[in-house]
Amino acid sequence: MSALPDSVKDIADGLRRAGYLPGESTALVSYLATKLGKPVLVEGPAGVGKTELAKALASYLDRELVRLQCYEGLDEAKALYEWNYRKQLLRIQAEADGAGWSEVQDDIFGSEFLLERPLMRAIASKAPVVLLIDEIDKTDQEFEAMLLEVLSDFQITIPELGRVEASSHPVVLLTSNNSRELTEALKRRCLYLWLDYPALEHELEIVRLHAPELSETVARRLVEIVGMVRELDLKKPPSIAESIDWARALLLLGAQDIDAAMFRDTMSVIVKHRTDLDVVAERVGVKLTALPRS
Amino acid sequence: MEAGAPASAPVGIAASLLEFAEQLRGEGVAIGTSELLDCFAALEQISWAGQQTFRAALASTLAKSQEDRRVFDLVFDRFFFRAVEAAAVREEVREGEDAASALDGESAEIDLEGLRAQIAQAMRDGDEGKLRDLARLAIAAFGRAQEGSGVIGVDVQRIRRALGLRTEPQPELPPEDPRRDGLPRDGLRRFEALLRRELERGQIERTQALPPSRPLNELDRALPSGPLQDLAAVHRVVAQLKRRLATQGHQNRGHQRRQHVDVRRTMRASLETGGVPVVIKYRPRRPRRPEIYVVCDVSTSVTSASVFFLSVMHALHDSFRKMRSFVFIERISEVTDVFARERNFKAVSEAIGRDAGVADISGYTDYGRVWSEFKALVEDDLHPRATVIVMGDARTNGRDPRDDLFAQIAARAGRTFWLNPEPRLYWNYWDSVIAAHERHCNAFECWTTRQLEDFAAALARPVDR
Secondary structure (H helix, E strand, O other): OOOOOOOHHHHHHHHHHOOOOOOHHHHHHHHHHHHHOOOEEEEOOOOOOHHHHHHHHHHHHOOEEEEEEOOOOOOHHHHOEEEOHHHHHHHHHHOOOOOOHHHHHHHHOOHHHEEEOHHHHHHHOOOOEEEEEEOHHHOOHHHHHHHHHHHHHOEEEEOOOEEEEOOOOOEEEEEEOOOOOOOHHHHHOOEEEEOOOOOHHHHHHHHHHHOOOOOHHHHHHHHHHHHHHHHOOOOOOOOHHHHHHHHHHHHHHOOOOOOHHHHHHHHHHOOOOHHHHHHHHHHHHHHHHHOOOO | OOOOOOOOOOOOHHHHHHHHHHHHHHOOOOOOHHHHHHHHHHHHHOOOOOHHHHHHHHHHHHOOOHHHHHHHHHHHHHHHHHHHHHHHHHHOOOOHHHHHHHHHHHHOOOOHHHHHHHHHHHHHHOOHHHHHHHHHHHHHHHHHHOOOOOOHHHHHHHHHHHHOOOOOOOOOOOOOOOOOOOOOHHHHHHHHHHHHHHHHHHHHHHHOOOOOOOOOOHHHHOOOOOOOOOHHHHHHHHHHHHHHHHHOOHHHHHHOOOOOEOHHHHHHHHHHHOOOOOOOOEOOOOOOOOEEEEEEEOOHHHHHHHHHHHHHHHHHHHHOOOEEEEEEOOOEEEOHHHHHHOOOHHHHHHHHHHHOOOOOOOOOOOHHHHHHHHHHHHOOOOOOOEEEEEEOOOEOOOOOOOHHHHHHHHHHOOEEEEEEOOOHHHOOOOOEOHHHHHOOOEEEEOOOHHHHHHHHHHHHOOOOO
């Protein structure tokens, strides 16, 4: 287990080594999160590397990543803990003859009968972990309220057992696609990080990191085109992950340059809606032939 | 010291930050004490040498949504700019003479063409510092050639025009000129902001006083509905609305007082526990999916808003299956088919412009006629579970509003909403008759995203019947 970072630069370098190129504010907020022990709420469009950030942090800090994927109808039984009913019933039946009620009752509400779910696991873990609560905006408001205890005090109250306090301090990341307004109470407890599509140079670096064999000129042209495509009004603008996919596809095809024909053949890697394809072909495909070759 | 300037005595950073937070609160960003404590804790951990770091630390602890971020950026720039200038005035630091004399010698041979190319290059590279220097150079060059108008906004535009900086491509220029393909729009915007800032700085230096501070212009944060603003921005707002509508109603589930036990699912769940129903499953309560009638004004008085309204209609069509849409100016016309047929927003607005045939003679809105036609069209279909949404500014151009007809429509429908694209301040002035209509419906002003969200919440709220 590595020590906590000493400066913003440390964490930026560390994330870089883990294969994630952080922007300035990303590194800063990650640093503050480790130092202040506050959860981070990460928002931004789909595919800008919100989840990747958590993975990179875990790998840099050399910690286990505990992930809780949120969805509509997620409840505490699946997020926190659940009593193992089957085992409890077995226990009762095994003791059915003889043993008094009170012994059995004390018995069946022990930690032996507890099924740990992600949040519980993150709290109870001996070694510190990175906890990723993914797509928090998909859950109900009640679930958010339940999270508050975990996020501010790092403890969970189980009525039958008492309070379980964190033995180590996890780094917590919450991601949201902003599909609904989160409650003030939750935001209040978090640091806020807004991730947007990266600037041209930054994205170029990211693409070069993930597809190092691609020649500089092609990579530059690629991110320029992706930038152009994002300018258009699309159903789903291409994300960073798609730029990388495209870079790999071009590599595989051994492309020396992205011309109109090559673009037409491969653009389905970055554009994934029927109507979007038409718009992009019309608006960007034409420009490609006109652009001077770089 | 003039009124409105920060306090004249030097104040500690803590006091300054509190004042900054106070200003943010004044602009509607909710900042509690806990946020401020976090902010100070964060500042202890970082070096203050770089403005970017300092700013990011403040932003991550104080502004916790995209909208708050936008306000934060505006207030941050304003606050610290003023603080620096106030300090400069207090300490009587002047750079004016040196810089001006240095430039004076230069200005004679400032090469306009070179300046243009350099600015365009800096914009392409996104080099903020360079761009700032160039802005100062440009002001120096033009401030001398012509007398400044004294109004900063006018000067900014004059300089921009004189430099020939435009977003559209300029094919007549030689191919190596970076302006040939048109300049990036945000780069140009940044350059204008820098020009503005530098002009302001010059003004403060000349007058030795800060102009009184103004609250942020409401329009800075208003819905992107102005004719100048691009459609993509409208779509971003609407896309968000769409997602909200899709998830609306679910969050209220826990609040139901009466819930129905789902026997089937309870029995199935009990199999896990040997037939003992330990977990009771409830039947989920479906969010309200009302039948909707949308009536939208597309006349010239709401031109800027109607693009926005049409895209809201488009979004509603995606979320509600039972929906009929109408557009009107003098007459009313049903466009449900257009929306059903065309998935592409652009095609929809074109088709409406071409086929709807809602303008008759004058092209001015005639609410009386519209209501009577609308009533004839839908009267038999309206029922207490229907929702009618009217989008328009309720300006009658002096004609009879016939709100009695509107009242009859509203009485037949379950709920009636009115979305007015004008700020409440202008309601009922001139020929606006919203008050007469408001008696029969819920009227919302709708010109910022937040107001639109309020409306979306009201629309999807389940009604107990």
